[in-house]
Amino acid sequence: MRGEYENPIVNGVARFMVPFIQVFALYVIAHGHYGPGGGFQGGVILAASMMLLRLSLGEEEEHSRFSPTAASVVASIGILIYGVTGLLPMLLGGEFLDYARLPIPGLSAPELRSLGILIVETGVSMVVWGTLVTLFDHLLGRED
Amino acid sequence: MNGLMWFVLFAFFALFVYAESDLPRPGNSAAPARVHIVPQYIEGSVPQTHTPNIVTSVLADYRGYDTLGETVVILTAGLAVILILPRGPRSGASS
Numbered sequence: 001m002r003g004e005y006e007n008p009i010v011n012g013v014a015r016f017m018v019p020f021i022q023v024f025a026l027y028v029i030a031h032g033h034y035g036p037g038g039g040f041q042g043g044v045i046l047a048a049s050m051m052l053l054r055l056s057l058g059e060e061e062e063h064s065r066f067s068p069t070a071a072s073v074v075a076s077i078g079i080l081i082y083g084v085t086g087l088l089p090m091l092l093g094g095e096f097l098d099y100a101r102l103p104i105p106g107l108s109a110p111e112l113r114s115l116g117i118l119i120v121e122t123g124v125s126m127v128v129w130g131t132l133v134t135l136f137d138h139l140l141g142r143e144d
Numbered sequence: 145m146n147g148l149m150w151f152v153l154f155a156f157f158a159l160f161v162y163a164e165s166d167l168p169r170p171g172n173s174a175a176p177a178r179v180h181i182v183p184q185y186i187e188g189s190v191p192q193t194h195t196p197n198i199v200t201s202v203l204a205d206y207r208g209y210d211t212l213g214e215t216v217v218i219l220t221a222g223l224a225v226i227l228i229l230p231r232g233p234r235s236g237a238s239s
Contacts, residue, residue, distance in 0.1 A: 124211065
């Protein structure tokens with residue numbers, strides 16, 4: 001199986017680094033309000049951590065954890081989150097993507113817009129994450 | 145033919161040099177591109193969206209429609225790769 005090195009150093013370093021890479025990805029997504037970051041960048045880092053696992057541990061073990069089908073499902077759910085966030089304010093009498101009309105009680109309009117940005121960034125990150133893992137799997141997928 | 149090509153090239157070069165002399169200098173805050181709607185973004189980002197990072201507030205709030213389009217483009221690229229390069233053994237005769 002391609003990519004499955006018998007090298008304990010490669011496997012160990014990959015297993016050790018991946019949790020930190022993924023926590024950093026979540027930090028980048030959530031920190032988009034206050035600094036460089038956001039959905040696109042965080043999604044790419046999240047996808048990179050899974051590509052590292054696929055390269056080092058081999059695809060068979062990694063596909064049991066996160067399959068190519070799951071990747072495409074994640075991407076589709078991401079665009080669904082974005083679309084629903086845009087359409088919900090429209091159904092409630094606002095404009096498309098007017099986060100201030102989101103049906104979440106107890107928050108002022110600026111807080112709702114800040115929250116809407118975070119929801120949308122999460123959707124974007126899921127799309128980028130799922131699409132990049134899908135690209136990786138399908139571009140390197142063997143006929144076996 | 146060659147002389148005509150050089151003549152057209154130099155004519156366009158002269159035209160661009162002439163047009164460039166009318167452009168606002170970099171960093172000029174009175175340039176037309178910076179007085180139309182940009183001040184609203186810069187002044188409104190924190191009070192309107194509670195987001196100190198203006199890039200994020202423009203990307204996801206003021207210009208959220210564009211970002212939706214970009215995201216759909218990325219998803220479409222992924223779907224196209226799934227359609228063109230299917231995983232696993234081919235169904236039918238392997239040519």
